[in-house]
Amino acid sequence: MNNEQSLIYNQLFEIKGGNFIDAGSASVNVKKTLKLIGIPSEIIYRVSICCYEAEMNIIMYAYRATLDFSITPDKIVLKFNDEGPGIKDIELAMKEGYSTATSEMREMGFGAGMGLPNIKMNSDEFYIESEENKGTNLFIGIFIDRKTDNHDKSEEIA
């Protein structure tokens, strides 16, 4: 059972573009699961910002998308695949945010409302690929600090 490979929790969500009423429901679900697992709150905070920003981007621009959310003992991964207009110039989209996000905003952990740079800032791994008029794929990875894992202690209690 302690095979690292088998220790994956996985959940799929569907997100509809333009559905502002339900906006953020995937992030809420993701956060609930992370809390139950006992992931440190700073990490949950970063995950929920990434997740929410990405979800909002989809709701605002894309038609539909899936979120593939998985957890292993080391890492939390969010994979967003959307069908939508795509991003013309990814580099520019990333840059724009950098120039608008003030230090104050960063201090608070929020971006400039420009999702992508904010996601990049809050994640440990960030990959994006996009094709115009087709869609965007986003990979977000956030590491779980193993120092917070009370492995030895738990053996005794369990």
Next chain:
Amino acid sequence: MENTDKYGHSIYFDSEKCVGDMACLKVCPAEAIRIRTKVRNKVAVMLEDKCIDCGECVKVCKSEAIVPLTNTFKDFSKFKYTVAIPSIALYTQFEKNIKPPQILSLLRKIGFDEVFDISQASITVYRGIERHIQSSKIKPLISPFCPTVVKLIQTKYPELLSHLLPIISPLELVAGTVKEQISKRTGLKNEEIGIIYITPCPSKTILILQKLAYTNQGKSCIDGAIPISEIYPLLMRLVNQPVTHTAQCEHYEINGFGLKYGSLGGLTSMLENDNCIAVSGVNNIIYILEGIERGKLRNVDLVDMHACMEGCLGGIMVVENAYIARSRLNSLIRYYGDKKPPIGKKDNYENRNIYDENIYKPQPIKPIDINIRNAIAKVAKQKEIYQQLPQINCGACGCPSCLIFAEEVVQGILKLENCVALEFSLDSSPQPKEQPPKKRKQKKQTIREIPR
């Protein structure tokens, strides 16, 4: 007051009185209640790490089995000198012709050595808040005056603790000030002076039980709390003999503008700032906190949050209904004048430090397992079990939802056969009742066929 658990809750579940009718199970916004079988009976129990002391369960319990922990008069005999500080809500419990000074005088009649009003202090506090909003980089700030709100943030939104205003409540300001003054004047030690809050809700008891660092002295200056509902009959008896007592009415300076603090939205209206909002009700608060967490409400300066729907006037230990109370408070505010007092005016609290730095610590809910590997495995298992359940959240298993039932099964607290909705269908299948749990899955197949 019994100091029960290490979380210092202000609510106690009496399993002797509980009839297990499950009224509380569904209303608890923190999903902190379970109905468990004890010996032969089913009784409600509270999970201490989850409860936020909102009092919703107290309201719905018909068998008086959920008891708010407060003091009674007997508890105060240990003090040499007792001081009462009533919540503004107390003023609204009486007819309009009975004014706050008379109520304060009557409190002395029933045995308190001294009585203080908080309307003056609430102005000092409001000014501090106004100043703080201007200098603060954190937006929105959250008011920390409702202990349930603080508790909710500590347990579920620890990332937002930095948003709490680092300012003490008017109550603490008065308590700290008068304790110091009295001890100087009478030579009594701090422990000999009992500062008693006359409270509209039990959650203020947390201040005392937890000895939370709510003030700059590192702990609360309040030594006890007695419900308005307990004081009310005593005062009523005296009110009914008006001649003797109104005559002896002492002088108390009540500030109309400061009285605003007592109602929901009062603080925001004092601030005269359109970027402040007032929110009440635990579920609404959760909605707003979720928003703040995602970076919404960045343009809001302050969110004044109260767990009870009508703020402190709607506390569970008041006598008068909250709507009447609010109209009475409004008429009191008009009576005393709702003009903002000029800044230069000297008051009792001018030179007091009202700042309170870094005081609230996270109290996260216990995770499903402290080992992250086990936790992941357990959550996966939980989802798997959940898929097998009817997902109707009937509550008959004693859990507020099927998802939580699945969690309890994973934890070994409950067994799959505790689900009556599953059981019900199983009974109608020909198999005998006592079946080893292994065969459940197969039997579920037969269940699905029945509706045809």
